[in-house]
Amino acid sequence: MDAGLALMAEGGGRRPRVADIVAAAGLSNDAFYRCFGGKDALVEAIVARGARAVVGYVRHRIARAAGEGPEAQLRAGLAAVVRQASDAELALQTRAVLANATGAAPHAGHVNVALVDALAALFAQPAAELGAGDPLRAARTAAGAVVAALQYWLFTEEVPGAAEVEHLVGFLLAGVRAPDPRR
Template identity: 35%
Template structure:
Protein backbone atom coordinates (compact mmCIF):
# COMPACT_ATOMS: atom_id res chain seq x y z
CA UNK A 1 0.00 0.00 0.00
CA UNK A 2 1.27 3.42 -0.92
CA UNK A 3 1.13 6.11 1.76
CA UNK A 4 -1.13 8.27 -0.42
CA UNK A 5 -3.61 5.40 -0.65
CA UNK A 6 -3.62 4.72 3.09
CA UNK A 7 -6.46 5.80 5.39
CA UNK A 8 -6.20 9.33 6.80
CA UNK A 9 -5.08 8.22 10.30
CA UNK A 10 -2.19 6.31 8.75
CA UNK A 11 -1.15 9.24 6.56
CA UNK A 12 -1.38 11.59 9.55
CA UNK A 13 0.82 9.30 11.65
CA UNK A 14 3.42 9.10 8.87
CA UNK A 15 3.36 12.88 8.43
CA UNK A 16 3.92 13.42 12.16
CA UNK A 17 6.82 11.01 12.20
CA UNK A 18 8.44 12.61 9.16
CA UNK A 19 7.93 16.11 10.57
CA UNK A 20 9.66 15.08 13.80
CA UNK A 21 12.54 13.52 11.88
CA UNK A 22 12.90 16.66 9.76
CA UNK A 23 12.99 18.89 12.84
CA UNK A 24 15.61 16.71 14.50
CA UNK A 25 17.73 16.58 11.35
CA UNK A 26 17.51 20.35 10.95
CA UNK A 27 18.68 20.86 14.54
CA UNK A 28 21.55 18.42 14.02
CA UNK A 29 22.69 20.11 10.81
CA UNK A 30 22.48 23.62 12.29
CA UNK A 31 24.49 22.43 15.29
CA UNK A 32 27.17 20.98 13.02
CA UNK A 33 27.33 24.13 10.89
CA UNK A 34 27.63 26.34 13.97
CA UNK A 35 30.35 24.11 15.39
CA UNK A 36 32.26 24.10 12.10
CA UNK A 37 32.21 27.89 11.99
CA UNK A 38 33.53 28.20 15.55
CA UNK A 39 36.28 25.64 15.00
CA UNK A 40 37.29 27.18 11.66
CA UNK A 41 37.63 30.59 13.32
CA UNK A 42 39.72 29.23 16.17
CA UNK A 43 42.19 27.32 14.04
CA UNK A 44 42.40 29.67 11.01
CA UNK A 45 44.39 29.69 8.81
CA UNK A 46 44.91 25.99 9.57
CA UNK A 47 42.24 23.59 8.36
CA UNK A 48 39.70 22.44 10.95
CA UNK A 49 39.59 18.72 11.68
CA UNK A 50 36.39 16.72 11.47
CA UNK A 51 37.19 15.24 14.89
CA UNK A 52 37.29 18.73 16.41
CA UNK A 53 34.05 19.74 14.71
CA UNK A 54 32.31 16.57 15.88
CA UNK A 55 33.51 17.17 19.44
CA UNK A 56 32.43 20.82 19.32
CA UNK A 57 28.96 19.84 18.08
CA UNK A 58 28.65 17.05 20.64
CA UNK A 59 27.69 14.45 18.07
CA UNK A 60 29.06 11.14 16.83
CA UNK A 61 31.04 10.53 13.66
CA UNK A 62 28.11 8.47 12.43
CA UNK A 63 25.78 11.45 12.85
CA UNK A 64 28.23 13.73 11.04
CA UNK A 65 28.55 11.48 8.00
CA UNK A 66 24.80 10.97 7.93
CA UNK A 67 24.51 14.57 6.75
CA UNK A 68 27.83 15.40 5.10
CA UNK A 69 30.10 13.48 2.75
CA UNK A 70 33.17 15.05 4.35
CA UNK A 71 34.78 18.26 5.52
CA UNK A 72 34.75 19.92 2.09
CA UNK A 73 31.02 19.26 1.78
CA UNK A 74 30.50 20.73 5.24
CA UNK A 75 32.51 23.90 4.62
CA UNK A 76 30.62 24.53 1.39
CA UNK A 77 27.38 24.24 3.36
CA UNK A 78 28.69 26.70 5.96
CA UNK A 79 29.59 29.11 3.16
CA UNK A 80 26.20 28.82 1.47
CA UNK A 81 24.37 29.38 4.74
CA UNK A 82 26.46 32.50 5.31
CA UNK A 83 25.59 33.80 1.85
CA UNK A 84 21.91 33.12 2.49
CA UNK A 85 22.05 35.08 5.74
CA UNK A 86 23.86 37.91 4.00
CA UNK A 87 21.11 37.95 1.39
CA UNK A 88 18.48 38.40 4.11
CA UNK A 89 20.51 41.25 5.60
CA UNK A 90 20.89 42.93 2.21
CA UNK A 91 17.17 42.65 1.52
CA UNK A 92 16.44 44.30 4.86
CA UNK A 93 18.86 47.15 4.17
CA UNK A 94 17.51 47.70 0.66
CA UNK A 95 13.92 47.70 1.90
CA UNK A 96 14.73 50.74 4.01
CA UNK A 97 15.29 52.75 0.83
CA UNK A 98 12.81 53.86 -1.81
CA UNK A 99 15.15 55.42 -4.37
CA UNK A 100 16.68 52.70 -6.59
CA UNK A 101 20.11 54.34 -6.52
CA UNK A 102 20.02 54.30 -2.73
CA UNK A 103 18.98 50.64 -2.82
CA UNK A 104 21.98 49.84 -5.00
CA UNK A 105 24.25 51.75 -2.62
CA UNK A 106 22.73 49.89 0.35
CA UNK A 107 23.50 46.57 -1.37
CA UNK A 108 27.12 47.55 -1.99
CA UNK A 109 27.69 48.81 1.55
CA UNK A 110 25.95 45.75 2.95
CA UNK A 111 28.24 43.36 1.09
CA UNK A 112 31.28 45.28 2.30
CA UNK A 113 30.20 44.80 5.93
CA UNK A 114 31.63 41.30 5.50
CA UNK A 115 35.07 42.89 5.78
CA UNK A 116 34.32 46.04 7.78
CA UNK A 117 32.59 44.17 10.62
CA UNK A 118 35.26 42.36 12.64
CA UNK A 119 33.16 39.32 13.50
CA UNK A 120 31.82 38.92 9.96
CA UNK A 121 35.30 39.37 8.49
CA UNK A 122 36.79 36.74 10.80
CA UNK A 123 34.06 34.25 9.95
CA UNK A 124 34.19 34.93 6.22
CA UNK A 125 37.98 34.62 6.04
CA UNK A 126 37.98 31.39 8.04
CA UNK A 127 35.34 29.74 5.85
CA UNK A 128 36.50 30.96 2.44
CA UNK A 129 40.03 29.87 3.27
CA UNK A 130 38.79 26.29 3.58
CA UNK A 131 36.79 26.02 0.35
CA UNK A 132 38.53 23.38 -1.75
CA UNK A 133 36.15 22.74 -4.62
CA UNK A 134 34.92 26.22 -5.29
CA UNK A 135 31.92 27.79 -3.60
CA UNK A 136 29.50 25.09 -4.76
CA UNK A 137 29.81 21.53 -5.93
CA UNK A 138 27.65 22.30 -8.97
CA UNK A 139 30.03 25.05 -10.06
CA UNK A 140 27.48 27.79 -9.40
CA UNK A 141 28.68 30.57 -7.12
CA UNK A 142 26.02 31.34 -4.46
CA UNK A 143 27.17 34.97 -4.61
CA UNK A 144 25.48 35.17 -8.01
CA UNK A 145 22.11 35.06 -6.25
CA UNK A 146 23.11 38.15 -4.30
CA UNK A 147 23.79 39.95 -7.57
CA UNK A 148 20.28 39.14 -8.78
CA UNK A 149 18.97 41.37 -5.99
CA UNK A 150 20.34 44.34 -7.93
CA UNK A 151 18.42 43.70 -11.14
CA UNK A 152 15.13 45.37 -10.17
CA UNK A 153 16.59 48.58 -8.69
CA UNK A 154 18.99 48.88 -11.62
CA UNK A 155 16.07 48.51 -14.03
CA UNK A 156 14.07 51.08 -12.07
CA UNK A 157 17.04 53.44 -12.24
CA UNK A 158 16.73 53.42 -16.03
CA UNK A 159 19.26 50.84 -17.21
CA UNK A 160 18.59 49.08 -20.51
CA UNK A 161 20.80 46.11 -19.50
CA UNK A 162 19.91 45.53 -15.83
CA UNK A 163 21.00 41.88 -15.71
CA UNK A 164 24.41 42.61 -17.21
CA UNK A 165 24.86 45.71 -15.06
CA UNK A 166 23.97 43.72 -11.93
CA UNK A 167 26.54 41.08 -12.84
CA UNK A 168 29.26 43.69 -13.37
CA UNK A 169 28.55 45.42 -10.06
CA UNK A 170 28.44 42.10 -8.24
CA UNK A 171 31.81 41.09 -9.70
CA UNK A 172 33.36 44.45 -8.81
CA UNK A 173 32.11 44.48 -5.23
CA UNK A 174 32.71 40.81 -4.41
CA UNK A 175 36.13 41.10 -6.04
CA UNK A 176 36.98 43.88 -3.60
CA UNK A 177 35.53 41.76 -0.81
CA UNK A 178 37.72 38.77 -1.66
CA UNK A 179 40.81 40.97 -2.00
CA UNK A 180 40.36 42.35 1.50
CA UNK A 181 39.53 38.95 2.98
CA UNK A 182 42.70 37.48 1.48
CA UNK A 183 44.84 40.35 2.76
CA UNK A 184 43.01 40.44 6.13
CA UNK A 185 42.31 44.13 5.59
CA UNK A 186 39.17 46.27 5.43
CA UNK A 187 38.17 49.18 3.18
CA UNK A 188 38.05 52.52 4.95
CA UNK A 189 35.16 54.96 4.54
CA UNK A 190 36.84 56.69 1.61
CA UNK A 191 37.26 53.42 -0.31
CA UNK A 192 33.69 52.32 0.43
CA UNK A 193 32.33 55.65 -0.79
CA UNK A 194 34.48 55.39 -3.91
CA UNK A 195 33.21 51.89 -4.72
CA UNK A 196 29.61 53.07 -4.37
CA UNK A 197 30.10 56.18 -6.52
CA UNK A 198 32.11 54.23 -9.10
CA UNK A 199 29.35 51.65 -9.53
CA UNK A 200 26.63 54.29 -9.74
CA UNK A 201 28.59 56.28 -12.31
CA UNK A 202 29.07 53.12 -14.32
CA UNK A 203 25.31 52.74 -14.61
CA UNK A 204 25.15 56.17 -16.26
CA UNK A 205 21.67 56.77 -14.86
Protein backbone atom coordinates in the same frame (compact mmCIF):
# COMPACT_ATOMS: atom_id res chain seq x y z
CA MET B 1 28.04 23.71 11.03
CA ASP B 2 28.30 26.08 13.99
CA ALA B 3 31.04 23.97 15.60
CA GLY B 4 32.94 23.74 12.31
CA LEU B 5 32.69 27.51 11.77
CA ALA B 6 33.83 28.23 15.32
CA LEU B 7 36.85 25.92 14.98
CA MET B 8 37.77 27.46 11.60
CA ALA B 9 37.58 30.98 13.05
CA GLU B 10 39.52 30.02 16.19
CA GLY B 11 42.18 28.31 14.10
CA GLY B 12 42.78 31.31 11.85
CA GLY B 13 41.47 29.46 8.82
CA ARG B 14 43.25 26.16 9.51
CA ARG B 15 41.16 23.20 8.43
CA PRO B 16 39.87 21.43 11.53
CA ARG B 17 39.75 17.66 11.54
CA VAL B 18 36.38 15.91 11.51
CA ALA B 19 37.24 14.46 14.92
CA ASP B 20 37.66 18.00 16.31
CA ILE B 21 34.37 19.13 14.77
CA VAL B 22 32.33 16.22 16.07
CA ALA B 23 33.89 16.59 19.53
CA ALA B 24 33.08 20.32 19.61
CA ALA B 25 29.53 19.64 18.42
CA GLY B 26 29.03 16.77 20.85
CA LEU B 27 28.19 14.41 17.98
CA SER B 28 29.42 11.07 16.80
CA ASN B 29 31.31 10.47 13.56
CA ASP B 30 28.26 8.56 12.31
CA ALA B 31 26.01 11.58 12.92
CA PHE B 32 28.44 13.84 11.10
CA TYR B 33 28.67 11.56 8.06
CA ARG B 34 24.88 11.13 7.95
CA CYS B 35 24.62 14.93 7.47
CA PHE B 36 27.75 15.53 5.40
CA GLY B 37 29.66 13.34 2.97
CA GLY B 38 32.89 14.65 4.43
CA LYS B 39 34.66 17.76 5.57
CA ASP B 40 34.45 19.38 2.12
CA ALA B 41 30.66 18.99 2.17
CA LEU B 42 30.58 20.68 5.58
CA VAL B 43 32.67 23.60 4.28
CA GLU B 44 30.39 23.91 1.24
CA ALA B 45 27.32 23.96 3.52
CA ILE B 46 28.89 26.68 5.69
CA VAL B 47 29.78 28.73 2.58
CA ALA B 48 26.24 28.35 1.23
CA ARG B 49 24.71 29.33 4.57
CA GLY B 50 26.96 32.39 4.72
CA ALA B 51 26.00 33.38 1.18
CA ARG B 52 22.30 33.08 2.09
CA ALA B 53 22.90 35.27 5.14
CA VAL B 54 24.64 37.93 3.02
CA VAL B 55 21.79 37.90 0.48
CA GLY B 56 19.23 38.18 3.28
CA TYR B 57 21.06 41.12 4.82
CA VAL B 58 21.41 42.85 1.44
CA ARG B 59 17.69 42.29 0.75
CA HIS B 60 16.88 43.83 4.15
CA ARG B 61 19.11 46.86 3.55
CA ILE B 62 17.63 47.45 0.08
CA ALA B 63 14.09 47.21 1.49
CA ARG B 64 14.91 49.73 4.22
CA ALA B 65 16.08 52.19 1.55
CA ALA B 66 13.03 51.63 -0.70
CA GLY B 67 11.49 55.04 -0.01
CA GLU B 68 14.73 56.84 -0.78
CA GLY B 69 14.94 55.90 -4.46
CA PRO B 70 16.92 53.47 -6.60
CA GLU B 71 20.36 55.02 -6.01
CA ALA B 72 19.91 54.79 -2.24
CA GLN B 73 18.73 51.18 -2.62
CA LEU B 74 21.74 50.21 -4.71
CA ARG B 75 24.09 52.07 -2.37
CA ALA B 76 22.58 50.27 0.61
CA GLY B 77 22.89 46.88 -1.09
CA LEU B 78 26.48 47.37 -2.18
CA ALA B 79 27.52 48.70 1.24
CA ALA B 80 25.82 45.71 2.91
CA VAL B 81 28.05 43.33 0.95
CA VAL B 82 31.18 45.26 1.91
CA ARG B 83 30.13 45.10 5.57
CA GLN B 84 31.47 41.54 5.57
CA ALA B 85 34.98 43.02 5.44
CA SER B 86 34.29 46.03 7.67
CA ASP B 87 32.89 44.14 10.66
CA ALA B 88 35.79 42.46 12.48
CA GLU B 89 33.88 39.35 13.62
CA LEU B 90 32.19 38.82 10.26
CA ALA B 91 35.51 39.30 8.48
CA LEU B 92 37.24 36.75 10.73
CA GLN B 93 34.55 34.14 10.14
CA THR B 94 34.27 34.83 6.41
CA ARG B 95 38.06 34.70 5.96
CA ALA B 96 38.26 31.42 7.86
CA VAL B 97 35.52 29.81 5.78
CA LEU B 98 36.98 31.10 2.50
CA ALA B 99 40.41 29.78 3.50
CA ASN B 100 38.85 26.38 4.10
CA ALA B 101 36.87 26.48 0.85
CA THR B 102 39.67 27.58 -1.46
CA GLY B 103 40.70 24.61 -3.53
CA ALA B 104 39.36 22.13 -1.03
CA ALA B 105 35.63 22.22 -1.62
CA PRO B 106 34.99 21.42 -5.27
CA HIS B 107 31.58 23.11 -5.40
CA ALA B 108 32.41 26.24 -3.35
CA GLY B 109 32.94 28.20 -6.59
CA HIS B 110 29.35 27.38 -7.51
CA VAL B 111 28.25 29.09 -4.30
CA ASN B 112 30.18 32.19 -5.38
CA VAL B 113 28.34 32.20 -8.73
CA ALA B 114 25.03 31.70 -6.92
CA LEU B 115 25.89 34.60 -4.60
CA VAL B 116 26.62 36.91 -7.54
CA ASP B 117 23.41 35.80 -9.28
CA ALA B 118 21.31 36.34 -6.14
CA LEU B 119 22.81 39.79 -5.59
CA ALA B 120 22.28 40.63 -9.27
CA ALA B 121 18.60 39.74 -8.89
CA LEU B 122 18.37 42.19 -5.97
CA PHE B 123 20.28 44.92 -7.81
CA ALA B 124 18.42 44.61 -11.15
CA GLN B 125 15.34 46.66 -10.25
CA PRO B 126 17.28 49.65 -8.89
CA ALA B 127 19.59 49.38 -11.91
CA ALA B 128 16.60 49.52 -14.24
CA GLU B 129 15.23 52.55 -12.40
CA LEU B 130 18.62 54.24 -12.73
CA GLY B 131 18.40 53.84 -16.50
CA ALA B 132 20.71 50.88 -17.11
CA GLY B 133 20.42 49.80 -20.74
CA ASP B 134 20.59 46.15 -19.71
CA PRO B 135 19.61 46.12 -16.01
CA LEU B 136 20.41 42.46 -15.32
CA ARG B 137 23.79 42.68 -17.02
CA ALA B 138 24.62 45.90 -15.13
CA ALA B 139 23.41 44.36 -11.87
CA ARG B 140 25.47 41.19 -12.44
CA THR B 141 28.56 43.26 -13.20
CA ALA B 142 28.08 45.36 -10.05
CA ALA B 143 27.44 42.23 -7.97
CA GLY B 144 30.54 40.49 -9.32
CA ALA B 145 32.67 43.56 -8.72
CA VAL B 146 31.49 44.08 -5.15
CA VAL B 147 32.06 40.38 -4.35
CA ALA B 148 35.57 40.59 -5.85
CA ALA B 149 36.32 43.73 -3.79
CA LEU B 150 35.02 41.96 -0.70
CA GLN B 151 37.25 38.97 -1.34
CA TYR B 152 40.26 41.25 -1.90
CA TRP B 153 39.70 43.04 1.41
CA LEU B 154 39.12 39.77 3.23
CA PHE B 155 42.22 38.01 1.87
CA THR B 156 44.48 41.05 2.38
CA GLU B 157 42.91 41.56 5.82
CA GLU B 158 42.36 45.22 4.96
CA VAL B 159 39.39 46.94 6.53
CA PRO B 160 37.81 49.24 3.97
CA GLY B 161 37.23 52.71 5.34
CA ALA B 162 34.39 55.03 4.41
CA ALA B 163 36.45 56.52 1.55
CA GLU B 164 37.15 53.10 0.01
CA VAL B 165 33.52 52.05 0.31
CA GLU B 166 32.29 55.33 -1.19
CA HIS B 167 34.77 55.07 -4.07
CA LEU B 168 33.67 51.52 -4.85
CA VAL B 169 29.96 52.33 -4.60
CA GLY B 170 30.33 55.51 -6.67
CA PHE B 171 32.33 53.67 -9.31
CA LEU B 172 29.77 50.88 -9.54
CA LEU B 173 26.86 53.34 -9.70
CA ALA B 174 28.56 55.11 -12.61
CA GLY B 175 28.96 51.75 -14.32
CA VAL B 176 25.30 50.90 -13.81
CA ARG B 177 24.34 54.21 -15.41
CA ALA B 178 26.75 53.74 -18.35
CA PRO B 179 25.09 53.26 -21.74
CA ASP B 180 24.79 49.73 -23.07
CA PRO B 181 27.63 49.41 -25.63
CA ARG B 182 25.53 47.03 -27.70
CA ARG B 183 23.06 49.76 -28.56
